Amino acid sequence: MNEIRAITTFVRAAALGSLRRAAVDQGISPQAASQAVMQLEKELGVRLFHRTTRKLSLTEEGQRLFDSVQPALSILSSALGDARRSKEEVDGLLRVSAPRAFGIPVLWPYFEEFQRLYPHVRLEVQFDDHFTDLVTERADVGFRGGPPPSGGSIARRLVPIQLIVCASPAYIERNGAPRGIDDLAQHRCTGYRRANTGKLAQWQFQIGDEIVYRDVPPIVCVNDTEMETQAVLSGLGVGQLGSFNAAPHIRSGRLVPLLTQHVTEYGALYIYYGHRTEQPLRVRTFIDFMIERMADNRAFFLDAAELRAARAPQRGAGGGRARRGLVPGA
Structure with a gap:
């Protein structure tokens, strides 16, 4: 019965x-x-x-x-x-999880735009550098950088994440630019300590068909990608930055890309979620909104033509002018 x-x-x-x-x-x-x-x-x-x-x-x-x-x-x-x-109206609570590294430079402006378009949606954002299980954490949508997330979620690739060696024009004017990977030992460099593991991130380089990892001792080390970007912009040293941080500053001339023949990709930025047929309209609308604005958005990476153009010799280029710790980067 x-x-x-x-x-x-x-x-x-x-x-x-x-x-x-x-x-x-x-x-x-x-x-x-x-x-x-x-x-x-x-x-x-x-x-x-x-x-x-x-x-x-x-x-x-x-x-x-x-x-x-x-x-x-x-x-x-x-x-x-x-x-x-909830299947017919764009309103109600929407829970989103994302890594801190993508918060301000990538995602937040789109979150603000979505809120203006759909003011009846209550947006709750959790910035967390650990992978979020949507079911366990009761999140509707997640973002992740690196390899695609597993665990039964649907993942959509948005933009590639390139690792680009950069320096400010002022730093290059004072210290020269490294001509090869080995020249980095002669330069002041920045470092990023992963917030989720506490380990210092190795630098990655594409050499032929292989990705080579190098330990580059930092003169400045932080656990926040935006702060590392600021350190490089300020001329404190050479840094290997994610393209989502570096690309806008490279295009504006505030940063100079270096060793671009060795640029590698550290996976991509993904949006992931549960099965769409089970989602309220607010969730499906948000997913479509983010995919429409971010999928292959060139604002967050350099294309092949830009990388080739960057290989032209930089003013003051020279691998042996700066010894680590001897030449101030400020």
Whole structure:
């Protein structure tokens, strides 16, 4: 027996004074309505209605049941209506998880734009450098940099993450630019300590078909990609930055890309989520919004032509002019 259907039919029959009217109200046949009420009476072991050919009235037990379940059914009906409307209206709570590194430089401007377009969505953003399990953390949508996320989520690649060696024009003017990977040992360099592991990130270089990893001792080490970018912009040293941080400053002339023949990709930025058919409209709208604005968005990486153009000799280039720690970068 479908107890909710049976109780709903019982309540509508009591309110309308007729099983036939209750059947029409529920979109079922009169026989099905009558059967549902009889099954409910059998299950409870009490008679709920006095029945005559012309009249339907509640027994004492039926009246007590009606008084008890009607408020609960109203709450249930309201809750079901809210759930249905979530598939039709862009409103309600939207939980998003993302790494801190992509917060301000990449994602936040789009979050602001989405909020302006859909002001009835309550956006709750958790910046976390650990991978977020959407089910465990009760998040609707996640972002991740590096390899694609696993664990049953649907992942969509947005933009590549390039690792680009950069320096400011002022640093190159004072200290020259490294001509090769080995020249980095003669320069002041910045470093990034991974927030989730505490380990100093190795520098990565594309050499032929292989990716080579090097330990580059830093003169300045931080655990925040924006702060490392600022250190390089300030001329404190040479840094290997993510393209999402570096590309806008390279295009504006505030940073100079170096060793571009060795640029490598550290995976990509992904958006991931559960099955779309189960998502409220606000979640599906947000996913479509972010994909439309970010998929292959060249604002966050350098294309092949830009990398080739950057290989031209830089003013003051020279690998041996700066010794680590001897020439100030400020």
